[in-house]
Amino acid sequence: MLLLLLLLLLLLLLLLLLTLPPPHSPVFTTRYQVVRSLLHHVDELDTFLALSDRVTAIQKNILMKSEERAVAEGDSGGGDGDDDAAAAAGDAAPKKKKKHVVQPMDGDQLQQASFVIQQFQRLVTGSQYDVRSDHDIQHLLRVCLGMLPMLQQSAMNGPFTDVEQIPLAEQCLFELHQAICHYNEEALLFQVGDGY
Helix, strand or coil: CHHHHHHHHHHHHHHHHHCCCCCCCHHHHHHHHHHHHHHHHHHHHHHHHCHHHHHHHHHHHHHHHHHHHHHHHHHHHCCCHHHHHHHHCCCCCCCCCCCCCCCCCCHHHHHHHHHHHHHHHHHHHHCCCCCCCCHHHHHHHHHHHHHHHHHHHHHCCCCCCCHHHHHHHHHHHHHHHHHHHHHHHHHHHHHHCCCC
């Protein structure tokens, strides 16, 4: 939306330039001054709306989506000879395996992941019953395990990884490892101890 606004502003400037009267008329001078003042405000508008940052983020997202499509097309388009022979013989069509591309987390997602991991750790530590039967703990465990591939991708240096966020991703992985170890210890203590 903001990019569209900037494009409309530039289109307006272009129209003003194309409809300019002869250079020595007073109307030309006024329009020229308006165009110059608008050009000076384009930088301010870009700074205020953070359009450059948004355009960079949009380009990054487009690259990520195109990479996902390329991987998906590469997996579905390239079959080996056995699959082609089976399909030609009239057997059931070969199943296409989709390869899921795991994208790294950005800074906000890493902060949220850190909060979820800390909450999981607190619930496991404070649990007075079997951690395997606590619905809140099980839900957070599923969420944490679902985030694990993205956390691992965020901790590695890659084309879409924010290098400044790698230490936070590594810290989240360490905390998740500690929390899951604590979860396993609590489950084992309850199973071996007085729980049953």
